[in-house]
Amino acid sequence: MDQHADTTKSDKLDDIDRTLITALQRDGRLGYAELGQLVGLTAGGARRRVMRLEERNVLQVVGVTDPLKLGYRNMAMLGIVVDGDIEATADAIGEIDGVIYLVIGAGTFDLLVEVVAEDASALFDVIGKQIRAVPGVTRTETFTYYSIHTHRFTWGTR
Secondary structure, X not given: OOOOOOOOHHHOOOHHHHXXXXXXXXXXXXXXXXXXXXXXXXXXXXXXXXXXXHHOOOOOOOOOOOXXXXXXXXXXXXXXXXXXXXXHHHHHHHOOOOEEEEEEOOOOOXXXXXXXXXXXXXXXXXXXXXXXXXXXXXXXXXXXXXXXXXXXXXXXXX
């Protein structure tokens, strides 16, 4: 999804959109015929609805994995304090291989960044050499992971 996706009132969802999203959160492999039956549309109608949600950056159907089980033995969340243009710094960090999640927030840290690496040396390279070298990064705090306890993508819609 576009990292700067507009989430204005133009993204209002109707009951059909909500049902489709919730069903795809539970099982992203559902076919359009199954989705259509669920909401009272033809397979083509369901496909058009899903495509419209994707085009509006409301929905992205992907395969979710556990990085630790794929050989990425080291993961960490970084809290980053930025001096200067937060979005420019976020854009630069977001381009670094190994950065898999990045949010701009408020509070102690300007950015929260999730990083995966094959081993401790690679994790140090991403954090210590690449992220800390990005202009605007003034302080980082690293929270390493022992395991992923809860990884949920089924929160539904509002």
